[in-house]
Amino acid sequence: MREAVALLIDGIIYSSWLFIIALGLTLIYGVMKILNMAHGSLYALGAYMAATLVGYWLGHGHAPLASYGMLALAAVIVGVVAGPLIERGLLRFMYGRDEIVLLLVTYALFLILEDVVKLVWGVDAYYVSEPYGLLGNFEFAGLIYPVYNVVLIGVSAVAGVALASVLRYTHHGKLLSAVIHDREISLAMGINVARFYLVTFTIGTMLAAIGGALTAPTVSVVPGMGVQVIVLAFAVVVVGGLGSLPGAALGALIVGLVRSAAVHYLPQVELFSIYAVMALVLIFRPKGLFAAAEVRKI
C-alpha cells in the first residue's frame, strides 16, 4: 500500500514538473505553430539566472525565505528579456515559412544558446540548494517529502489554471483563440497578431524559465541541463495533442505516473517507458489525445 502511495506522490511531483515544462511548449505551438527546440535552453537560462540571483541574494545576507522571490524574478527576467529578443529579433522574419524550417531555426537557436550559457556562466556547476531545504519536510502516509515539492505542484497548478482562465474568460484570451484558429483571418479582422505572437512567446519563455528556476535548487546547474528537456516536453505534449492545454495536463499526468511506476519497479526502463507511452498513444490516436479537427484540402 505504502509503495502505491509513494509511487502516486512521486508521480504527481514529476507530473507537475513535466506540466510546467510542457505548458510553454504547447502554448507556443498552439498559437504560433512553432515547435521551439530551444525550449530546453530557455529552461536552462532560467535555472542559471535563478542560481545567480539566489546566490547573490543569500550571499548578501538577505532573508532566506525571500529567495523564492528571486526564483520568480529569475523567470520573469529571462522571459521578458529573452522572449522579445528572440521573437522580434529572429522568429518574426521566418513567419509564413514551412513549419519544418521554423523547427530548424529553433534548433539553430538551441545550439547558439547552449554556448551563450557557457560563455556567460562558464562551464562549472552552480549549487543553490538553500531554497530546496528551506521549508523543511512534511510527513504524508508515513513518507517524508520536502515541502518544496508542494511549492512545485502549487506553481504548476496555478500556472495551468491561470492560463486556461485567461484563454476562456478574458477578452484578450478570446482574441487569442481566434489567432490560434486562423492567423490570416484574424489579421484581416484587425487583430494585432504580431503583438499576440510577442506576448505568447514571452509567456512561453517565462514558463520554460520558471521550470528551470524551480529545478535549480534541486540539481547542480550545469551546461547541457536543458538538452534532455525538449525530448521530455515533446513526449508530454504529443501525448496530449500539440497545442492543447488540457492535453498537456493529461499528458504530463500519464507520462509522470508511468515513469514513476518504472522508477519504482524497473529503473532500467525509466526513459524507455516515457517514449513507449508516447508511441502507444500515437498508434491509436495519431495526433494525440486531444487533437484539433482537420480542414478539407481540395
Next chain:
Amino acid sequence: MRRADSTLVALVAALFVLLVLGLLLPKWLFLLTLSLGKGLVVLGLMLLLRTGLVSFGQGLFYCLGAYAVGSLGQFLGIKDALLLLLTGVAIGSLVAFLLGFLMARYRDIFFAMLSLAFSMILYGLLVKTAALGSTDGFNVAPPGLLGRPIGGEAHQYALFALACMLAFLAALVMHVYFETPLGRLSPAIRDNEIRVEYMGASVRHAIHVKYVIAGALAGLGGALTAMTVGHIDPDLAYWTTSGEFVFVTILSGTGSVIAPFLGSLVFEVIRTYAYQYSPNTWQLVVGSALLIMIVFLPSGLWSVFAYLRRRSSS
C-alpha cells in the same frame, strides 16, 4: 542523359582523387575515412530531405550499426570487415522497416520529433545496459578483410580505401535510384501528396521504402565509423548527434550525390580546428551558420557550385 553522365564521371574522378589523396596525406586518413562514414548517413538524410522529410533520429540507425560491429567483435569474435558492414546495413534496414510502419504516417514536425524520440529510446536503453559499458561504451578492435588486418594505426589506408569504395557504390546506387519511378516520386511527394495519390501511387509505401534506405545507409555509416574510431558509446544515439547530421545535410543541399560527402568533410575539418581553438563556441558557430544558410542559402552550399557552373557555362 548528359546530366547522368556528368555525375558518373564526377564520381569516378572523385574516387580516383580520394585514393591518391589518401596516399599523399596519410595524416588526413582518419578524418577522410570518418567523413566518408558520416557522409553515408547524410546521403540517406538527403534522400529523406528530397522527399520533404527531416529526420532528427538517424542517430538511431547509426548507433545500431556501430554497436552491431562492436558487439559482434566483442562477444562473438567476428572481425571480418565485410561481414560487419553487412550486419550494420541489415540491422539499420530491419529497424527502419519496423519503425517505418509508424513513421510513414507522419510528416513535418511530427516526423522529425518522433524520429528524435526513437533515437532517444535507444540512448536510454544503452545507458542503462551495463553489459555494453553504459555511458562509457567500449572499444572496437580493428577488423580484418579476407584475413588481412585493416584499420587501426598500422593499416589506415586499407580501411580508407574500403570506405572510398563504399561511398562510391552508395552514391552510384542513389544516383541511379533517383531516375527510377520511386526515386522520382521524392520531390513530387514533397510538393503535393494528394496529386501523387490521385495518380495511383501510395505515398506511405514510398516513404516507407525511403526510410528503410536511409536507415540502411545510416547503419552502414555507423558500422564504418565504429571501425574507424575504434570506440563506441551511447552518445551516437543522442539527439544532438542526429542534429549534426541534419546540419550537414542542409549544408550539402539536395543537388548531388557527391554533396553529402563533401559537406561532411567540410564539417569535420572545421569542427576539428574550431574545437581546438575554442570549444565553447563550436555550437554557436554551427547554430549561426545554420541560421545564415536557412536565410540566404536554402539549397545548401551545393547551390553555390551549381550557380557558379551555370555562370561559367552561359
Next chain:
Amino acid sequence: MTPILDAQGLCKKFGAVTAAWGISISVEPDTVVGLIGTNGAGKTTFVNMVTGYLKPDTGVINFKGRDVTALHPRQITRLGICRSFQIPQLYDSLTVLENVVVALSIVLRNSKRSRWARTPKVVPGHGTPLMAAAEKMLDGFGLRQYRSSRAGVLPEGVRKLLDIAMALAVKPEMLILDEPTSGVSSDEKFGIMDTVMSAVRSEGVTVLFVEHDMEIVSRYSKRVIAFYEGKVLADGAPAHVLGDPDVRKYVVGGQVAAHAASKENPRA
C-alpha cells in the same frame, strides 16, 4: 448498354449540412456530361465520392460493374477514373516536363505485373519510352513552350491544362474535370476545352465536367445534370435542362439559360 458509372442513393452529411440526399446517377460510356449547380449544391461532393476522396454515408457506386464505394483514390485511379482539380494540384517546384515525367513514371510503375518485376521500358497506353511519351504529351496539350518553366510560376490557364494533362497520363476510361475553366480568362476557356476534348474524345473516354459557365456547358456536353441542395434537379439534353424553369430559377438565372439553350450543340 451497361452504364460505365452507376451511383445509387448516395447520401453524405457534414455535421448539420447535407451535401447529398440520395443522389442516383447513371452514365453511359463514351459521352460527355456537364454537372451544374450553385456553390454548395453537391457537385464537388459527388465528384469527391466517385473518386474516393470521400466515402458516402449510404449508397453504392459502381464503375464498370464493380463496386468502388469504399476504395481509396489510388485504387480508383488504377481502375480507370481520373480527375482534375478545381485548384490545380501540381508539383510546383518541378518543371512542366518533370511534372509530366513523374506522372508517366507512376503509370510505368503501376503497370508492373509484380512487385519485383522489372519496370517496363514502354509506357502503357502511350507506346513510347518515358521521355518520348512525356514530350508527346506536352505537344498534345500545347505545353511545349513551357516545358522548362517551374509549374509554380505558370499562368492559371496553363496550370489548368497541365493538371488535366497529368490526369490523362493514366489513359483513364473516365475523366472527371472539376471546374476546368474557373479562374481562367474568357478567351482561354474555349482553348482549354477544345484541347482537352480533342485529346480525349478520339479515344472514347467518358467525360464528366463540373462547370459554372453555361456557355461551356451547352457547347461541350451531350447531357447535363443540374444539382440543387444535394439533389438532382434535372437531367437530360442541354437545351432541355438549361431551359427548365426550376433550373433557371435555382441554378442558372433566366437570361443566360435562354441564351445558352438557343445555341446549337456542335459536339453532339
